Amino acid sequence: MNIEEAIDLLKSKGYKATGRRKDILSYFNEADGYRTAKDLISHLEESYDGISFDTIYRNLHLYHEVGILESTELNGEKLFRMNCTHHHHHHFICNECGKTKEIDVCPMDELLGTLSNYEIEGHKFEIYGLCPGCKGA
Template sequence: MNLNEALNLLKNEGYKFTDKRKDILEFFAKEDGYRTASDLWEILSDKYPGISYDTIYRNLHLFHDLRILESTELAGEKHFRFSCGHEHHHHHFICNNCGKTKSIKTCPMDFIQPKFQGYMIESHKFEVYGLCPVCQ
């Protein structure tokens, strides 16, 4: 996913194009990793005095529902990042310090699924947490 794809998806789904939405998407397009609503608020509050966390969260959840953003929970707080746009199923290593991610090409479900005969697994999530080489 890139900025233009995200903006086109937003328009194609019938959502209004606003400067705030564009600025939010530009923020995530420039970031390499997961970021919080607070990170975003720090950037937007200069340009949009009085912007509320409610507005930020509403847009973050809209973008997540449209699969423009991915989310995870780190230290009890929701973090978001631009969708990888990978066509294939994959998971991530996530740095606990800077939020940078690295794709994991294998999926543990390949090994676990056979042990669940008769069960219907609807979804799963696998993330590995630690420190990236820069943060160590």
């Protein structure tokens, strides 16, 4: 999802696309991988003196709720990234820097036969470790 698509989605759901909300979208659009609320607030403090965690969390929750951001949990902390729903895939996530690599293989393809009497409503598959840049550091 790009910034224009995200803004259109926000507006279609009845939300305003304020300058702050656009800056949040821009941050995640440029980020390579998952980022925390702390990462975002550190970035926004340069432009918005005194921005609160409440404001950040409200917007992160809103973006996640409407489908702009996807989230995961790593070491007990929630992380976010722009939703990349153009095709079905999963992620390798670096434990050190949060960068992601798409994985096009889906383990559900193999599991569907063993769950034939079940109604599957969704799934999530993530692999955690160190990316080549962090592994060599």
